Each structure stands twice: as structure tokens, then as C-alpha cells.
Amino acid sequence: MRAHLVTYGCQMNEYDTHAIRSELAGIGYSFVDSYKDADLVLVNTCAVRGKPVEKAQTLLGELRKEKHRRGNLTIGLIGCLAQLPEGQRMGKRFGVDIMLGPGAITEIVPAIQRGKFQSFEFINELRFYSPPAPADSVSAHLTIMRGCNHRCTYCVVPTTRGPEVSRPAEDIINEARALAGAGVVEATLLGQNVNSYGLAAGTGSRRARIPGYPSFAELLRMVGRVGIPRVRFVTSHPINFDDEIIEAIADTPAVCRYIHLPVQSGSDRVLKRMAREYTREFYLDRVRRIRELLPDAVLSTDVITGFPGETDEDFEETLSLYREVRYDMCYMFVYSEREGTPAASHFEDMRRDVKVRRLSRLADLSKEISLERNLRWIGRRVEVLIQDTSEEEGLVLGHTRGNHVAAVEANLEAGIHNVVVAHATPNRLYCVEDPKDAVIDSTP
Numbered sequence: 001m002r003a004h005l006v007t008y009g010c011q012m013n014e015y016d017t018h019a020i021r022s023e024l025a026g027i028g029y030s031f032v033d034s035y036k037d038a039d040l041v042l043v044n045t046c047a048v049r050g051k052p053v054e055k056a057q058t059l060l061g062e063l064r065k066e067k068h069r070r071g072n073l074t075i076g077l078i079g080c081l082a083q084l085p086e087g088q089r090m091g092k093r094f095g096v097d098i099m100l101g102p103g104a105i106t107e108i109v110p111a112i113q114r115g116k117f118q119s120f121e122f123i124n125e126l127r128f129y130s131p132p133a134p135a136d137s138v139s140a141h142l143t144i145m146r147g148c149n150h151r152c153t154y155c156v157v158p159t160t161r162g163p164e165v166s167r168p169a170e171d172i173i174n175e176a177r178a179l180a181g182a183g184v185v186e187a188t189l190l191g192q193n194v195n196s197y198g199l200a201a202g203t204g205s206r207r208a209r210i211p212g213y214p215s216f217a218e219l220l221r222m223v224g225r226v227g228i229p230r231v232r233f234v235t236s237h238p239i240n241f242d243d244e245i246i247e248a249i250a251d252t253p254a255v256c257r258y259i260h261l262p263v264q265s266g267s268d269r270v271l272k273r274m275a276r277e278y279t280r281e282f283y284l285d286r287v288r289r290i291r292e293l294l295p296d297a298v299l300s301t302d303v304i305t306g307f308p309g310e311t312d313e314d315f316e317e318t319l320s321l322y323r324e325v326r327y328d329m330c331y332m333f334v335y336s337e338r339e340g341t342p343a344a345s346h347f348e349d350m351r352r353d354v355k356v357r358r359l360s361r362l363a364d365l366s367k368e369i370s371l372e373r374n375l376r377w378i379g380r381r382v383e384v385l386i387q388d389t390s391e392e393e394g395l396v397l398g399h400t401r402g403n404h405v406a407a408v409e410a411n412l413e414a415g416i417h418n419v420v421v422a423h424a425t426p427n428r429l430y431c432v433e434d435p436k437d438a439v440i441d442s443t444p
């Protein structure tokens with residue numbers, strides 16, 4: 001039995017696919033690189049933007065043809081798109097056999113054994129896998145919570161992934177210890193809103209704690225003591241990014257000083273229409289506190305350009321916030337209308353050329369500021385994790401604790417190395433070998 005797995009979207013999906021792979025291996029599947037050689041194809045989908053939905057649709061069209069051609073192909077559509085009416089219509093149209101929403105993917109083995117199966121339940125008690133440490137990598141993902149209680153008006157995640165569920169801390173620590181024991185040197189704690197880990201139902205900045213659960217800040221300190229040299233986390237919501245978390249990062253050497261804090265817009269009017277629950281001032285206060293306690297922290301963000309009703313003045317406010325914060329990196333997107341979201345139902349989409357023009361202005365600003373931020377590192381010793389030792393024009397690629405892409409002019413093995421930054425561009429730090437280099441840890 002041969003399976004081909006395709007993953008679109010975020011790190012949560014990558015983690016789920018990794019878990020599914022180990023479940024399938026447990027029932028005798030091997031894995032192939034092309035659907036043409038597979039008996040089973042699982043497409044783990046993303047529905048956050050239009051692009052990954054289009055990609056899934058194109059692939060399903062090819063799979064339907066392949067199935068007609070040879071008759072013995074099982075097709076599974078899983079993840080966020082499967083949870084939405086749009087995905088369920090697609091499933092019918094393309095003759096999909098297995099449809100599982102992201103809250104039900106732990107049902108994958110029984111679904112495959114039945115051959116034809118659908119589930120869109122949120123199966124809370126089964127929602128967390130403990131997949132084995134990856135055999136071929138020194139870094140790993142570790143899910144600490146799932147779902148989202150917020151209701152950002154542009155986002156399908158609350159519908160596709162359901163309300164927040166935090167994983168018991170003991171399970172997280174056990175999995176972290178297993179990763180450390182297997183030689184993993186970088187673990188990324190995953191969740192839609194990791195900062196609301198351990199918080200009871202509701203939203204806002206004053207939520208009660210679930211009895212018996214640590215806060216996210218306490219969890220960071222706990223995972224930081226396990227022995228994994230680098231601990232990261234994504235993604236954060238500014239409303240729950242409290243001082244306790246910033247202090248935990250400052251006090252815990254293993255936790256990387258890289259903070260991804262999505263702002264989406266710098267205009268209070270747009271933030272309100274997005275239902276982001278914070279104001280520009282609240283957000284800037286969080287950044288001030290980060291800069292006070294972690295002056296060297298690397299900051300990145302997400303911005304949406306052309307949200308419905310965004311005026312030129314609103315967009316100028318986003319640019320002015322961007323200049324004030326001086327982000328190291330930015331993930332920017334034009335607004336993409338998603339069926340079933342409040343924004344799609346209540347607001348009118350704006351012209352694509354306006355959205356794209358704004359994106360391009362933001363990209364120019366971001367490039368200028370990233371270069372300025374990256375130039376600060378020249379001459380400094382940074383720690384780089386090399387995962388893949390293959391060379392690109394004599395350079396090996398890795399990433400720093402601050403998540404910069406580092407291109408190193410040296411013949412290095414996989415693992416963590418100290419190098420010196422010699423040159424920088426907006427997207428990369430170019431590094432040379434440090435004479436005092438010592439491999440802190442390497443492949444198992």
C-alpha cells in the first residue's frame with residue numbers, strides 16, 4: 001500500500017501531516033513522491049486564502065482523471081477546506097472518498113479502513129497526536145493548543161478549527177522530552193493563538209485560567225528547561241501577549257528572541273472592522289514593552305492590504321505604524337474574500353489593483369527597514385541552525401535564533417553553529433565561519 005501526502009498551508013497542517021504519516025506507516029503504508037504511483041492520496045488543505053484553495057481544486061481535478069483512468073485510487077480531502085461548504089461541494093464534484101475536517105483527522109485510520117468516510121466533528125479528546133520525533137530532521141513542531149475563540153471578520157479558522165482547546169501540559173512536556181532525547185535541537189510550539197494556552201472560554205485580555213493548567217508564560221519556562229537548545233512559538237494574538245510572556249522569554253535562555261506579532265492594520269477604524277479586539281495604541285504598548293525587556297528581539301508581523309473599506313488614510317496609518325515599530329520581517333497579503341466570513345457577507349470587496357498597489361508600497365518599505373535591521377548584525381556572532389547541508393553556490397543555508405535566513409560560506413554539518421555575519425541584504429545574513437565555532441548539538 002502506497003500513499004502520497006500533499007500539504008498546503010500553515011505549520012499546523014505540516015504537523016498534522018507528519019502525524020498522519022506515522023499513523024499510516026503503523027498500518028503498513030509506504031510513501032511515494034507522485035500520486036501516479038499511489039493507492040491513496042491525502043490532500044491536507046488550507047482555506048485561509050484563495051490561492052491554496054485554487055491549488056487544491058486543480059490537484060483534485062487531476063486526481064479525478066487519474067482515478068477514472070485506473071479505477072483503484074482512494075482520494076482524501078482533509079483539513080480546513082474539508083470543513084467548509086466550499087470544500088464539501090468540491091469533494092462531491094471530484095469524487096473524493098474521504099473527507100475529514102481538521103478536528104477529526106485523528107479518524108484517518110478508521111476512515112481509510114472503511115474506504116469511504118466523512119467526519120466534520122471536533123473530537124476534542126482525540127485532537128492531539130503525539131507523533132514520533134522526525135527521523136530526518138533536527139527541528140520539530142509541537143502542538144500545544146488548537147482552535148481559536150476570536151472572530152476576526154476575514155478569517156475562516158474559527159469555523160474550520162473550532163474553539164480553543166489547550167493540550168495538557170504533562171503531554172506537552174513528555175513530547176518535548178522525547179524530542180530532546182531524539183536529538184531535536186529546535187522545537188516550535190504551535191497553536192492558532194499560543195498566548196491563550198491554558199485560558200478558559202472567551203476572548204479579551206482578562207480571561208480566567210483553566211484550573212490545573214499553567215499559563216503560556218509558565219509553559220514556556222517549563223519547555224525551556226527540558227534540554228532543547230532552541231524553543232520557538234507561533235502564532236500570537238496581541239491581546240494576550242502579556243508582560244508575563246515577555247518576562248518568560250527574557251528569563252529563559254532556550255526560548256528564541258523572535259516574536260511574530262500579527263498587527264494586520266495600523267488603523268483603529270480598520271482594526272475595528274476586522275474585530276481584532278485591540279487598538280493601535282494597545283499594540284504599540286506591547287511593542288514598547290518587548291523593546292524594553294528584549295532590546296535585541298527580532299520582530300515580525302502579518303499585514304493585510306485592501307481590507308474592505310480601507311481608505312488611503314487608513315493605509316497611511318499602517319505605513320506609519322510599520323515605520324514606528326521597524327519590523328525585521330513581514331508577511332504581507334492582499335485581502336482575499338473568503339466565503340462564509342462576516343467580512344464577505346457584510347462588506348464590499350475593493351478593486352484588486354488598489355489592494356496590489358498598497359501591497360507593493362508596503363513591500364518597498366518593508367525591504368528598506370529589513371535591510372536597515374539586518375545591517376546591525378554585521379560583525380556580530382550569531383547562532384545558526386543548519387538543517388540541510390546541500391550547497392547553493394558554495395553556501396549552506398540555515399536560520400538564526402531570530403529566524404533570519406543565514407547563508408554560510410563554510411563546510412558545516414547539520415546542527416547548531418556559531419558564525420559571524422559578514423554582509424546583509426533585506427532577506428539574508430551572509431555569514432562566515434567563526435574561528436571559535438563549536439557544534440553545540442547535531443543530528444542524533
Ligand code: SF4
Binds near residue numbers: 157158193
Ligand atoms: S485570531 Fe483571528 S486571524 Fe487568528 S485564527 Fe483567530 S480568527 Fe483567525
